[in-house]
Amino acid sequence: MAESLSQDEVLEAVARHIGRPGQGPRLRRTGADITRLPMLDLRVVRSVETRTTRAETRPGRYDISGLPTFEGKLRDHPVEPPRNPARSGRLELVLSGSARTVDCGCDEGRQPCARCRARGTLDCDIGPSCPVCKGVEPCTWCDGTGERRKDRATSGPAGEKGPSGRTTCLKCRRARTACPQCRGRGTEQCRRCEDTGFRVCPVCAGxxxxxxxxxxxxxLITRWTAGSVGHAPERSTTRLPDPAPPLRVRQQAGRTGAWQRATLTRAGEPLPDALDPAHVKAVASALESRPGEVARQVDIGWLPLVSVAMTDDPDHVFYVFPGSGGLEVLPVWSRRRSLRAAAVVAAVVVLLLLVAALV
Structure with a gap:
């Protein structure tokens, strides 16, 4: 197809587009710069295989009879490559003869409770401070310790009448010395342990x-050597030329261009004869085999594209490519005209800012 875009055909297509049919040769004489920019769209999907082995364990008598087996080294076991390289997959296998069920080594399926350290109980926090004495003076005799205070003088022998409203202390058994609310404890009674200081472990239930x-x-524990064969797609894309033509040209060529396409499915498969010579090296490099590659799908699309810049029309560049009905011509602004338009826009913006500042 590249050979079909001769300079004469390209210039005649441009001449027809600008309303001067038959004047292609004249455009050549007046000055026409023709640049070939063949387009390439190369998309590659490779299926890359990985193989790993590992030790596996499952509790009890675990049934692995439904899994396929392999002998010797996993790397030598034949596995069918995926039919669709774009799909991921994983095959789980078992090394032949490696499966066995053995005693766990625990105490008949039990283990010491880690939460309570095999005591069955947990220490319980003391309750909140007594709302009456605030834990400051729960007992005037022992301060909630159960023993006589040594830093103050006592109020008298046991049984002697103490401060009004006081009651017998649960700690030291002294009459009329304790806070009537907490009775010498200094805290409210713990609802979880009823002030015993311990509670049943919630993990092992005692x-x-x-x-x-x-x-x-x-x-019991079932052990075996497992093997995994995984297939994962790796995608790569190559688009030429570089730098790419203007976006408008790429979009139009993608919609209406008469692209030639080919699909390759094997490494080393010959490239299409019609592929543009300018792309052969780039395509061959992109299609080199990768480590672990077991399958591939290569979609190649190519389209001849030519740009024409004319001396007598410096404001446009004409892009020519084959379409379904013949050669298509797409004019775009030249760099010169784009810069001039940008300068005009910038000047208008500056003018508007000046007007706004004066108002």
Whole structure:
């Protein structure tokens, strides 16, 4: 197809587009700069394979009879490549003869409770401060310790009448010395342990042991050597020329251009004969085999594209490419005209700012 875009055909297509049919040769004489910019759209999807082995364990008698097996080294086991390289997949296998069920080594499926350290109980925090004495003077005799205070003089022998409203202390048993609310404790009674100082462990419920997690309480473990063969797609894209033509040209060529396309599915498969010579090296480099590649799909699209800049029309560049009905011509502004338009816009903006400042 590239050979079909001769200079004469390109110039005649431009001449027809500007309303001067038959004057293609005249455009050449007046000065026409023709640049070939063949377009390439190369998309590659490779399926890359990875193989790993690992030790696996499951609690109890675990059934792995439904998994396929492999012998010897996993790298030597034949696995069919995926039919669609764009799809991910994983095959799980078992090394032949590696599966066995063994005793866990625990105490018949139980293990000491880690929360209470096999005591069955937990220390309980004391309750909140007494709302009456605030824990400051729960007992005038022992201060809630159960023993006589040594830093103050006592109010008299046991049984002697003490301060009004006081009651017998639960700690030292002294009459009429304790706060009537907490009775010498200095705190409210703990509702969880009723002031015993310990409570039942919520993890083991006082049993001092819990189910052994690795064997799920069965006392047995199934072990085997597992193998995994994974397939993951890796995608790459190459688009030429570089730098790319203007966006408008790329969009129009993508919609109406008569692209030639080919699909390759094997490494080393010959490239299409019609591929533009300017692209052969780039395509060959992009299609080199990658480590672990087991399958591929290569979609190649190419389209001849020519730009024409004419001396007698410096404001436009004409892009020519084959379409479904013949050669299509798409004019775009030249760099010179784009810069001039940008300068005009900038001048208008400056003028508007000056007017706004004066108003």
């Amino acid at each position: 049993e001092r042991s819990t189910k052994h997690a690795p064997c799920d309480g069965t006392g």
